Amino acid sequence: MPATVPDLPDPADALAKAGRRLDARGLAPATAGNYSARLADGTILITRSGAHKGRLDAAQFMRVATDGTAIDAGRSSAETLLHCLIYAVDPAAGAVLHTHSVAGTVLSRALAGRDGIELAGYELLKIFPGVATHEASVTLPLVDNSQDMPALAALLRPILLAQERLVPAFYIRGHGLYAWGPTLDAAEAMVEGCEFLLACAWEEVKLRGGADDQSDPI
Ligand SMILES: CSC[C@@H](O)[C@@H](O)C(=O)COP(=O)(O)O
Numbered sequence: 668m669p670a671t672v673p674d675l676p677d678p679a680d681a682l683a684k685a686g687r688r689l690d691a692r693g694l695a696p697a698t699a700g701n702y703s704a705r706l707a708d709g710t711i712l713i714t715r716s717g718a719h720k721g722r723l724d725a726a727q728f729m730r731v732a733t734d735g736t737a738i739d740a741g742r743s744s745a746e747t748l749l750h751c752l753i754y755a756v757d758p759a760a761g762a763v764l765h766t767h768s769v770a771g772t773v774l775s776r777a778l779a780g781r782d783g784i785e786l787a788g789y790e791l792l793k794i795f796p797g798v799a800t801h802e803a804s805v806t807l808p809l810v811d812n813s814q815d816m817p818a819l820a821a822l823l824r825p826i827l828l829a830q831e832r833l834v835p836a837f838y839i840r841g842h843g844l845y846a847w848g849p850t851l852d853a854a855e856a857m858v859e860g861c862e863f864l865l866a867c868a869w870e871e872v873k874l875r876g877g878a879d880d881q882s883d884p885i
């Protein structure tokens with residue numbers, strides 16, 4: 668039974684409020700980002716393409732089926748298929764948030780050729796399921812950017828499914844973060860925590876003068 672967000676009387680309103688908070692934190696520049704929630708009937712409520720995520724209202728959401736097909740009129744997010752992928756590979760996912768931060772964007776570009784962003788030693792690693800100490804390491808899958816969403820989803824699917832314990836976040840190089848959780852609150856905490864960790868990692872790379880040492884966890 669897939670997770671839903673039953674705690675939200677109005678998922679569009681709750682997602683719009685999350686958008687205002689993420690925008691206020693600098694995580695939704697221009698019209699970047701997209702947000703969704705799994706509804707009780709299994710369909711997906713998602714932002715329409717091109718909406719400013721700091722100024723969302725109910726009209727800027729629409730429903731899509733699990734394969735991304737529009738249920739309501741209009742054009743859903745250009746990245747709808749990535750949301751569909753997440754709900755398909757993680758039955759516990761109830762909400763998905765996608766952000767664009769300066770730190771994550773430049774860090775992922777500095778890690779050219781790497782297929783993961785390894786985060787180690789931080790207290791905030793405890794945001795990840797199963798992590799109870801800072802003496803841990805969590806790797807966010809990192810893939811190259813593409814405008815071909817079916818191809819990007821097909822690339823990500825086996826990467827996510829191969830994880831022993833699914834990390835509820837991944838990064839698209841030079842583009843942005845996807846993070847999710849069983850509820851919208853959990854998804855927002857995951858996105859906020861990941862962006863904090865990426866900002867710390869980027870600061871450390873700058874202190875070290877670059878990310879050339881491939882063996883160094885960030
Ligand atoms: C404003 S450029 C960013 C977009 O290309 C895209 O990456 C994005 O996050 C928003 O796309 P959208 O179609 O509005 O969901």
Ligand SMILES: [Zn+2]
Pocket residue numbers: 699700701746765767842843
């Ligand atoms: Zn994006």
